[in-house]
Amino acid sequence: MNSVVISLKILIVEDEDSKLVEWQDAIDSHNADAENKGYTLDYKVAKSITDAEKILELFRFDAAVVDLRLQKEVGVADNNTDGNKLVHYIIKAQPMGVAVYTGQRGDADVANYGSPQVEVMDKGDGFEQVFIWLEKNKDIFLKLRGVKAIYNRETARIFYKSIWPRWQHWNLDLTQDLTEVVARHIIAHVHDALLVAGGDSTHPEESYFVPPMKERLDTGDLINFNDRRWIVVSPRCDLANQGKVKTILLAACEDISEVWDPLFISTSKGSKERVKKLIQHDGSLKQHFLLPMRDGISGSKGPWMVQFDDICALSADQALNNVVNLRFASLSPMFVPSLVERFGAYFSRIGTPGFSSE
Structure with missing residues (x-):
């Protein structure tokens, strides 16, 4: 009986068409040997920061692999290190793995990323290092995916049972933006619900x-x-x-x-x-x-x-x-x-x- 092979969802941010063809070949080869590799890759591509941000709003990924030199807009070439801006955006917007895959390693804004977990890789060393990094962090990515699923499940339950019936009346007051207030209220409910579900036991961390x-x-x-x-x-x-x-x-x-x-x-x-x-x-x-x-x-x-x-x-x-x-x-x-x-x-x-x- 074949074991279940999990699929990691990644976003590849790269503006060179030739490099994207190489990515597709490398991923196809990896997926063809999925049982030995232990996971497959399901990926989407963005060629610019704008394109990447739109995709990130629509989909959830386990990790992103970002080139530093990106088109400001699709079809508009520009020699820059704007990939750093996208890395900063991801770190602030979504919890996920981030790898900088670049031919300009020295331009990576490592000191200001604010996270030592952002991996910087040299394109000259090939794709295999990316696959090794994904394998190394696979369990963390999957646990994070599970965290999101649990949070969404508990949020949905609490939203319909408690939050919506109470806060719909406050929405009549248009003089206040209650977004952060409702967010805090939901998080407090979810925290207590998960604590009770865990038998009021916690991990030291x-x-x-x-x-x-x-x-x-x-x-x-x-x-x-x-x-x-x-x-x-x-x-x-x-x-x-x-x-x-x-x-x-x-x-x-x-x-x-x-x-x-x-x-x-x-x-x-x-x-x-x-x-x-x-x-x-x-x-x-x-x-x-x-x-x-x-x-x-x-x-x-x-x-x-x-x-x-x-x-x-x-x-x-x-x-x-x-x-x-x-x-x-x-x-x-x-x-x-x-x-x-x-x-x-x-x-x-x-x-x-x-x-x-x-």
Whole structure:
């Protein structure tokens, strides 16, 4: 019985007819050996930025392969590096793989793409490198396709059940553009629906935004400062309004990977129980557990125990102006309330005097 061969959908952006003929031959040859290759290619072609943008609006692709020198309009030759503009457009508009396939490798605007995942390839090295890149990232592309399908399914269900009945009345007010408001509302519904469907369980990577999304300092930001790692524990309202407070508080993060790693990979019952206890802050009120994470280059960091009894107070000016660039991640909004709640509970405890029998 033949195994199912998946099909990757790609957009080829190339303005030379002779090169497009070579592309067609290479893809036909690849598809003829699909069972051994593991996937087929379904492709569309664009010769200009305008053409490519129109196609991207109509279709969804797993990846795009972009030449740098493109016609500004179909049929109008021009010696340029406008393919860089299309790469920037794709990065901002759609989540997909992007490869720059060019004879002018040095003209690729790598420093400003904003994503190390954009692959730059030299045309002189042939098509095979493109196929190798697609094979290497195939699973990511397919997972992303699955994410889109799940999101569309949940959006449709929520739209008909909740969003449309409620927001159709707001549309009568033409003085407001509620597009972003409705988008936030839908996303909030979808997030909770998927969390419930997953049994209220999350993957460690869901705990963090890497890099931080906000340009300003925020509660839950993780920082490298004075050769140590810290997390911002000052309230969000103090950070959102510059000048409101004079001091910003950071709590130290103690790396516990040497304890965690061997326990986490162990299959013994005792190790699993110990892991559960660590996740529950190791039973201590003065600390808070943070899950491990990976940075943008796949480096492993953490897990940590936030130490509420090891606090650093920085002037607001220093924190808001100098520390922002030292951030390497931030807790996602789902995990910030627990941190703040435990921090507040630790400092609000009153305690009682000790008992003396004398």
